[in-house]
Amino acid sequence: MDLAQLLTSLDGRGYGDYKRIRGTHTLPLPGNSGDTALEVDRVQVDPFAPPSLMRVRVDRAQTGIPADLLADRAGRIAAGDFLTRSFSRAVSSRLGSGSTSSRRADRDTPPPIVIGSPGQQVLERTSVVFTDAEVEARITVALPAAGRRIKGRRAASLLCEELPQIVADALIAPLDLDALRAHVTLYRDQLDLREQLTARGLVSFVADGALLPRRSGDSDLPLTDGGVPFRSPDVLRTSFDLPSGRSVEGMGVPEGITVIIGGGYHGKSTLLRAIERGVYPHVAGDGREWVLTRPDAVSIRAEDGRSTASVDISPFINDLPSGADTRTFTTTNASGSTSQAANLIEAVEAGASALLIDEDTSATNFMIRDERMRRLIPAHREPITPFVDRVRALHDERGVSTVLVAGGSGAFFDVADHVIALDAYVPDDVTEQARAIAREEAPAGSDGRPHSQAQPHLQAQPHPSAQPLPQPHFAAAPRVPEAGSLRPADKRKFARARGRAAIQYGRDDIDLTAVLQLVDTAQTQAIAHALERLADSLDAHATLTDAVAAIDRMIAEGGLDALSPHTGHPGHLARPRPQEIAAAVNRYRGLRIRG
Structure with missing residues (x-):
């Protein structure tokens, strides 16, 4: 029949x-x-x-x-x-x-x-x-x-x-074989350009003519009516020759510390968002098909209420009134500052070579502490060493660059390698002007000279509580999950995605709302399967970083089908980055770390 x-x-x-x-x-x-x-x-x-x-x-x-x-x-x-x-x-x-x-x-x-x-x-x-x-x-x-x-x-x-x-x-x-060939050729060229970024000392590339604005806040489609094409400042202009014979020209975002400034609604966050999504190639006609970013760049933000498991946030936070040990900081309800510190440390642990930060989604007290507040609140009463005082050490010690949007404070002018100002979506390099302002307004150091003279490359004053820390500042011991840490006793069903931003794991939901570079529910479902694989592999000896890397190698060698517990059709999966797999593990409230 x-x-x-x-x-x-x-x-x-x-x-x-x-x-x-x-x-x-x-x-x-x-x-x-x-x-x-x-x-x-x-x-x-x-x-x-x-x-x-x-x-x-x-x-x-x-x-x-x-x-x-x-x-x-x-x-x-x-x-x-x-x-x-x-x-x-x-x-x-x-x-x-x-x-x-x-x-x-x-x-x-x-x-x-x-x-x-x-x-x-x-x-x-x-x-x-x-x-x-x-x-x-x-x-x-x-x-x-x-x-x-x-x-x-x-x-x-x-x-x-x-x-x-x-x-x-x-x-x-x-x-339509011509369209298919164009699609494949574009993708190959995009991967080649992205692979050239590190050798060229760049975090990201934004091509001239790129159309970065989206139709609305809840749409990923390009704003084709009234959008301003991108054009690189001359000082940051660079070009790439690609395997197809094509050449593209535009702005290279260098390694180090890049600050993006400008008035409200002038395109700062739009540019950062494009750089953030540039970890993935885009289809022709998207407007961002020639915005490419290192594949390990991670966007971080404050995330009130998330859980953390033995994260060393001591480079930023010490001497809490509660007496909690911030070298192994564990909580089920992190504050804005502690959550952002944990997000940053976890991103570095997961291999990020660049951090993407928008002050609009950051905890202010994590990012900066102005001179007036430093004078009013004694240093020994303030447990937070702000990011502005650590961003240079993060690059010098770990090679981690930062691309930062700042619209309300010039505190990062002192430590920035490059400052890009956006005016009606048109970028301009204003690094020298920003440095001049920083020199004019820098407070005097203990020797009577401005900090811009006394401490070149690190003009923001280090928080005194940072002094007793062992050097280097970012040298946390690798975290080793306990065996069975991802096997709760009450778990009876396979983990599954609940939309793009959540995974049902046993009786818990893992909230991935703040994991901004997760773009597809099929990626989230792949992460759910990856958690099951990790649960089987954790042996109380492998570090979290090594365990996630092993999953990524398994996908590279066997394809995404290797993640599925089923033969035949594996379900609709899309490949996540190791950084997003690690982010899901870190947000699981049952995670336990040895020691």
Whole structure:
């Protein structure tokens, strides 16, 4: 019995009988396009459960994709992204709210067939993969029901008529091979430019002509009407020659300490946001496709209420009135300053070579302490050594650069290597003017000279409480999680994403709202699987950094499928950075650190 007959025979039966369709089916494609194999890996247990997992496979020869586009990992990632978007468009065309074939009562719900929803970033995904012989698309299918009864005839139409047409539209020649080649070439060029940044002494690159503003605060799409194209200040202008033969020119953000200033609504945070998202390549037409940032750069902010587990925040906070040991700071409810200190230390622990900070989302007392407050509150009564007094040591000792947006204080002028001012989204290098202001207003040191003369490169006064600290300031011992730390006794189900910003882990929710460079729910689901793998690997000897690095190597060697606990369809996953995996572990309230 073929699949269409089987589904029709199930019409009106209890929903559980859908399990009879598990296995492999051959579906004819429309026209003379040949066949596609449909693998039904898992069938949902009832109409309200997560959708069924299925895979469709076609011969690579049927797609007409040239072999050179799939010859390397970058090409396969970019081609997979292209076909995922093509498949998603074909689903929308056939089953979307504007389609006459749609049977959905609620036009705002997802279509019954889903392959994922790529955004403006190009990410490594599980949605489309390539073998030497085949192209495989992984989909979820919400099998139709009336109450808890099977709608077999509708299911037969969905899987045996509409799905083959979608496969033909999305995967079978004639594909737009020129557009595919352009997509792959752009991605390869972007990766090459990003790899050149460290050798060039740069944290990030923002190309001339880039369109950075977004349509709204809750949209990642470019503002095409009225947006001001970016143009680099001459002193920071640089160019890159790329493998395709293309050259791009724009602003290089150097290593060290870069401060971005300007009036309100003039583009400071917009520029920082583009640099923040530049850890991922973007699609053509996004406006930020030539904004590339080192892949380990981390955005940090204050995060009231988060938990911390034995984080050494002593470079910033000491001598708390409670007597808490800030070398192993542990709390279930961090304040703004302690949370931002923990976020920073954890980012450095996770391998960040650059920190991205916006004063608007920072704790003021963590960032600065002005001269008037220093005079009124004695140093021995203030446990916080502000970031302005540590930012230079962070770079000199650990090689960690900082890109900082400052709109309300010039405190960082003293320590900045570069100051960029934005005026109506147009940048200008004002480093010399900022230094002149800092020299004029610097308070006198103990020798009667301005601090700008007495302490070149570190004009902000170090907090006295920092003096007894062992040198260097940023030399915390690696943290080793306890074995079983990620295995709570009451955990019965696999971890799962709850949207982009949360993971359900046992009875706890891990809140990732402040992890700003996590851009896709499929990444969050991959992190949920990574937590399960970490739970198995923690042995009371491996450091957290090494354990996360091992997971990242596993993905690099075996692909994202290696994360899934299931064979066949692994679910819709996108590759997260090690920094986001570590961020999720650090925010788990059950985390325990040895010692």
